Amino acid sequence: MTSLMKAQAYELQALPQRKKASCVYQFNLISSLDGQLVRLDFDDSGVRAVSVDTEHYIARYIVHKKETFARVHFVCIDSLEAVLDDYDRLHQANVAFFDQQIDYFYQNIFLDSKRLDVLQEEFFQAVRWRIESASRRRLGHEIDAKGLSLYWNAKEQTLCLALDNGEDSMDALNSDTDLSKEIRAALKKVFGLREILNSCLMTSPSDGHVASADRRSRGFHDSSLNSLAQCLTPRNVR
DSSP: OHHHHHHHHHHHHHHHHHOOSOOOOOOOEEEEESSOEEEEEEETTEEEEEEESEEEEEEEEEETTEEEEEEEEEEEGGGHHHHHHHHHHHHHHHHHHHHHHHHHHHTTGGGOHHHHHHHHHHHHHHHHHHHHHHHHHHHSSOOOOOSEEEEEETTTTEEEEEEOSOHHHHHHHHTOHHHHHHHHHHHHHHHOBSSOOSOOOOOOGGGSOSSOOOTTSTTOSSSSGGGGGGGBOOOOOO
């Protein structure tokens, strides 16, 4: 039992070096035995011995000078295959649960500033240098693209990427088809859009909206706010 807990502690300590991407792990400790497993039940009438095939036990041990608790599943060898099948089903249930939670996270994400804040900086980093590069091509000088903002314009039913710069600069950037493709691709990658948006307009904040999702693309075919959710898909967490 203690060897299982030590092995788990080692795996937990090694994970940050082994796995850089964010992910979810569930550790299940199983100890199999080739023999009889007996559970002792205590009640007012006394102690009763019951023969069982499996039993869960909450173990406590000191690992790396820290008190550690772990659930250990003791299993008779004849029941091991059936128990492993149960853990396979548990894994499938976990995957389905997290898939659903991620799907919930992306649904209407542009309407929720708190969820949007989680991912928008990743999006800004992906497009900032592309905007600056396009400004050198189109304007002959580099504009500062650090002050980006992303929001949903409910009145216009439009996803907006705001850049505080002059109207002439925005006209020049809008004429850069490569930049438009790059911004659309970044939206698709970071926010899980199923469809690459057909158009992406950049203007200054005073013009009302900066980057627009063309409602003619699939998922933007109606005027309801919920239409945005049809363009969202969960990421793979397996």
